[in-house]
Amino acid sequence: MEILFVSDPLESFKIYKDTTFAMMREAQRRGHTIVACEPQQLLWQRGGVVQAQARAITLTGDPKTWFTETASSVRAIKDFGAVVMRKDPPFDSEFFYATHLLEQAEREGAKVFNKPRALRDHPEKLAILEFPQFIGPTLVTRDADAIKRFHAEHQDIILKPLDGMGGMGIFRVKADGLNLGGIIETLNKDGAQTVMVQKFLPAITEGDKRVLVIGGKPVPFCLARIPQGSEVRGNLAVGGKGVAQPLSDSDWAIANALGPILAARGLLLVGLDVIGDSLTEINVTSPTCFQEITDQTGFDVAAMFVDALEAAV
Template identity: 65%
Template structure:
């Protein structure tokens, strides 16, 4: 097979823990050709001869096992995306205007015959913070708003809340706000809400604080609707509220618990049917807090700690999905 990974610049990958690189290495091990481009390089062109296609200057690479350099470049060729057996969209958040435009170009490539995973329309339809609202029985008390008064009231009522932007990743911009022992609002409540909402111009999310975060913010991976049997619990360290690895959290792989499986079974078939081949559910205790669809990670940590090869399972699913779509 000929695989194209649409991702961040290859030179910025962390060879020790990057999940996209784990996918590339597994694909190359099976004899598949590995190619890469960046979303900013996608373009649709109709030339003087009437030819038209979504294309990009694509880098044909050979992944290596070493730390750096982790790949050799074989050639760079402008190719239409329909020339690949599968196109894997692996661009990290934020889901900004350029990401949005990239999904439209990828959807046009689908119309031209490309097989894209995760499907571009599904990426647009499942913003990672807001997608949980479809399953309210599984989520904590939540408010989505840009109204400072409504957010203040939610924070006062619950006494201990998490507030976060809708377009962040890695724990960026996440705050915990707590009422004092006397019931008075957090002294930083006003300035935090003003900053996150840009004084009422930007919508954010507030959720009731879940003390089970002390046992970890669990990343549960779904591949073609089926859960990987191990989660990575990202445990806050050093007094931090956030468990994100990017915020210094400790990653501990563990078997899925019954609550994890219940959420995975409730969501998995629906998300897979919509064209989401790979999904990362974030679960604290038994509550779903996010549905990650852009570039779910934790492949390497789970394999290193449990021996379960997530990348192999994922490439199995890509091979099967590409064959079905052919």
């Protein structure tokens, strides 16, 4: 079948680690045709259907010129066998608008993964609120005084913006409360923006684990992103070291509990972030770590994903 990947520009891919590239490579290996477009190339006009300026490509196996473009044309989204939404965060207004265009394409017959409505309904930090049994002490507020009370209770806390990614804007405040007021002002902008505050979890020293769930089923290995040096963040984007390891009992429990629920909502691929035995985020926009897990364990995550994609259509 023809698979349309809605993604960032192909020229920006770092194919040695890019999860979307791993998906494309496995799909092409099975004989599927790979087509790509960017969100800004989606369009709709009254009397017609949602379309995209789409590029049909062939993967070459050459790391320097990793694809060749075989055709480019305006295509109806509904005519593809599957559409895989892989635009990286941030989930900004343009991402939001793209989900509406893709949802219109669904009404016209397109099969889109992850489902556009589910992308909107599961903001990656706030989605954990539905599952309080798996999360640590957490506060979501604009109120500076509420944050200060939370700090007084828990002493060692993490503050982060709701629209951050890759560890951006994350602060730790220890028992001394050093610079807590300034951090609150920076993040909540005098009460204009909502902040998430969580009790610091010492288990971060063992890694911020990315647990992948595909078609409602957990990948049996996770990637523990371990902070380096004096850094509190384990995100790979800020220098964390990725170490693949088998899921722990608590990882399995969280993934098995959430997997079927999220899959039933149209979330074919989910990345659960877990520190110790606490769920900290539910990533749905463009979960990664396929290649790191496969390279270190031999478990073919991309094959599991394409299996699920083929079954879903």
